[in-house]
Amino acid sequence: MSDLHPVSGSRRDPGAPGPLLRLLKMLWADKPATCAALFLLLVVLCAVFGPMLLDAVASKQNLRGRNAPPFDLSQPWVMWLGGDQLGRPLLARIVTAASNTMAIATGAVLASMTIGTALGLAAGWSRGRLGQAIPRLADVIMSFPSLLLAVIVLYMLEPSVGNIILVLAITRIPVYLRTARAEVLEVRERMFVQAAIVMGASVPRIVFRHILPVILPTLVTIATLDFAFVMLAESALSFLGIGIQPPEVTWGLMVAQGRPYLTTAWGLSFWPGLAIILTTLSLNLLSNWMRIALDPAQRWRLETGGKKNG
C-alpha cells in the first residue's frame, strides 16, 4: 500500500490538495474501508432508486417459480438469486426492501443518537437537578424489556414506518445518553475546558465546540454498531407481526418470512440476511476509518498511506 499516494506532509502545505480530495486519499489508504464505502454507496443507491425502477417486477407473483433455486442463469437477471414463496424475484425484492430497511435503521439510529447525545451532554454538564434527573430517565427506559415496550406501543399505535422508528429510537436512547454523560464528566475536567472557561466561553460554546468533538467519535462508533441492532430488532418486530406489514417489505421481514422454508429453500432467508450482515460490516469498517480520519493526532496513519490502522 505504501507505494500508493505518498502524501505524507501534504497537510503541512495547506491549499495544495482540496479537502475532499484529501478525504478521498485518506479513504483510499484504507482498502477495507474503501470497499465498505463502495458497498454502502450501492445500498444507498438501491434504497433511493430501487422502488422506482423495480417495484413492479418485485411484486409480480409467479407461482411456477415458487422457491426457485438461485444461480439459474437461464432466467432473467432478477431471478438469479432465486424466487420467494410466491415466485417473486429475490434480487429485485432485496433491492426494493433496502429502501424501507435503510429508512427505519437510519431514522431510528439518528433519532436516538441525537436525543441521547443531547440529553447526555446536558446530564454531564449540569451539576444541578437536571444532572440527577436525566440519568434516572435512562434507568426507567432500560428497566423495560425493549421488545415489550415495542409491542405495547405498536399495539396501541398503527405499525407504520414512522411508529417503528419512534419505538426503536426510544429503546436505544439510554445507550447514547449514558455514554455521552460518562464522557462529558471526564472531558469537562480536562485543562482545555478550563482554558475555555478562563477565556470567558459560554456554556453552549464549551459544550458544542470543545466537548462534543472529543466525544463524537465514540458515539459514532456506537451508532454504527447500533445500526445492525436496529435492523435486527425491526425484523424481530416484523416476525411478531407488529412490524412492517406486507406488502411492504424489509430485509428483516424477508428473513422472517423465509424461515418456514429453510429446509427446502435456504435462499429465502439467506440473501436478505447476507445483505444485513454486509451492510453492518461495511458500517463498522467505515466507522473505524472515520474514527482515525477525524482525529488530528491519528490522521497521519492514513495520510502517510503506510501501515494499516490499529
Added chain:
Amino acid sequence: MADPLLEIRDLSVTFDTARGPVHAVKHVSWSVGPGEVLAILGESGSGKSVSSSAVLDLIDMPPGRIDSGEILFEGRNILEMSKAERRRLNGRRIAMIFQDPLSHLNPVWTVGWQVEETMVLHGTPRAEAKAETLRLLAKVGIPDPAAAAEKYPHQFSGGQRQRLMIAMALALKPDVLIADEPTTALDVTVQAQILGLLEELQKETGMALVIITHDLGVVAEIAQRVVVMSKGEIVEAGSAAEVYRNPQHPYTRRLIAAAPGKGEIRAEAEPPAPVLSLQNVSKKYGAFTALHGISYQLGEGETLAIVGESGSGKSTTARLLLRLEEASGGRALYRGRDLFAMPPKELHAMRRDIQMVFQDPTQSLNPRMTVFQLISEGWAIHPGIVEKSRWKARVAELLREVGLSEEHMHRHPHQFSGGQRQRIAIARALALEPRIIVCDEAVSALDVQVQAQVIELLARLRASHGLSYIFIAHDLPVVRDFADRVLVMQGGRIVEQGSVQQIFEAPREAYTRALLAASLDPDPEVQARRRAARKREAGAAPPSAASAPAPSHRSAPASPAARPARCGRRNPAAAPPHPPAPPPPAHRRGRRPGTRSPAAPCRPRRGSAPRSPRSRPSATAPAASA
C-alpha cells in the same frame, strides 16, 4: 576504578514506527563499577532511558530492536542470555526504581506483601521475607514498619511511596540499582530526602547506582560521573565536576547555561500601584481548609511568584482568582471591583483582563482544534478585539511574537514539541490583550533549556505589553531571576513574602530556608559544600558515611574563592568555613539507618538551611506530603 560491573558497549536501539525507523540510541557506551554513582543526563527524547531499559529487557520487541552492541554484566553479555536467565538477573542483581511510584505499586495488595513478593519470587521463604521486609521498611525510613506493611499504596505520600519502591528494589541486595528520574515527581524537600537516602544506601551496600535524570542539580548532588545524552548519542562523559566546570560539547554548555537561578536578580523598584488585591481569601472543601484567609497584592506591571510545595494552596489561589472555583470567603479587588461577587456580565468582560497559562500545554490545548482556531477563539467570544477580517493576520503576528512562524497556523497541537505548545498557549492568552497573566506551573513540565526560553519570552512580553504576572512554581531557582516579589506558601497559609532579594538572600522563615536549601544547585562544588556544611552542622557525622571512600572532588570542599562568579550571587554566609555546630537534633540522626526515630520519620533532613549561621534545626518544616 575496578572492573566495571555493568558495561554497555556500542549499543544501538531502533524502534520501527509507521513513520519509519527511529534510532532511539546510537552507538552508546557507558559503564558503572561497584560503589559508583553514574548519572545519565538528558532532556526528554534524548534516549537517556533506553539503554537502561535494554539492560532490564524492558524494550518491547517489536517494534524495538537492538541493532548492535552488547551489555556486559560481570563480563557476560546479557543480550545473549535466555529469557529465564535474564529474569533471574532482574530484580536480584539489577534492580530499578521508576519516576512515578504510584503506577508501579499494585493498588490491591498491601505494600508489605509486595516487598515480600519480590523476595519470594526469587526463592526466599515467606516467613523470612516477612521479617526482612520490616527491616527494609525501617531502613528506608518508613515510620512504624509493622503497621506500614499492612497498608495499601494509596495510603502513603509520594515521597514515602518512592521509599517503598526503593525498599522493594533493595530487597534482594542488588549489585546495580537503576533509578529512572526517581525524584522528578516529588517536591524539592522530599527530593532532597530521597537523594540522601539513595546515597546513604549506596554507600552502605556498595552497590552501583545509575541515575537517569534531566536535572543538573541531581547530578551535582549525587553523581560521581556523568554521561550527557542528546538525540540518542552520548555527547559528553566525565566526572560530574569536570563536565560542569569544563563542558566540551556545545550541547552541554547550553544545558548548563540554561540552568535556572543564575542571572541577575531584578532590581528592586518602588512598589507600584496595586492592580489586584486579595483580602482574607479562604477556601474550604468540606471539612478541609485549603486556604486559611490569605491576603496579598499584585502591583501594576509586577511579577509575583507564588512558591510552595504540593498541597500548599498555591494553585487554589489561582483557580479562585479565575473563578474556576468559588471562594469560601474573602474578597479579590481588581480595579476596585470584587472579582468574587461579580455579576456574570461583568465577569465575562473581566475574563479578557486576566488570562491563564496552564502547566501542561498538552492538556490545555484542545487536540482537535488547529492553532488558528485555538488562538482566534477568544475573539469569537469577546467581539470587538479584532475584526474577523484581520484574524488571520493577527494570529500570524502573535505567532511571530511568541517565536513561532506563520505557517504553524494550520497545524494541530500534537504536531508541536512541549515548548512550542506552551508558546501557543501563551499566544492564546495574549490574544485577549490581558492585563494580568496567571502562570500555573507554566514551565514545570518543560526541559531546562526550553524552560529558560519560555521564561525569557515571558520576560520580553512583560516589558513590551506592560503585563503583570502571577507566577506559580514549586521550584525556587526558576523564579529567582524573573520575579519581583516572592510569596512562599505552606499548608494554605502565606509563610513569608518579600522581594526576590530578601527571600533569596535573607529569608526570615525557617520554611523558606528549608525550601532554598533543598533546591539543588547545578554546580557540584556548591552541592558538595552544602553537603559538607550539613554534615558539620549535624555534629558528629555518621561514621559510616565519613569512612566511605569518596572521590576527591567531593570530599574536599573547594575554597569559596574558586568559584567567585557562581558564589557571588549567594549569600556570602552560604558556605561559612566553620559554621556553628548545634547539637544534633533528634530527627537529624535519622541519617544513620536504624536510629531513625519513628516519631519524626520524614522530616526533611535538610529541613534547616545548613548554609546560614542563622539557621536552626527546623522542626516547623514537615514535608508537606510526607
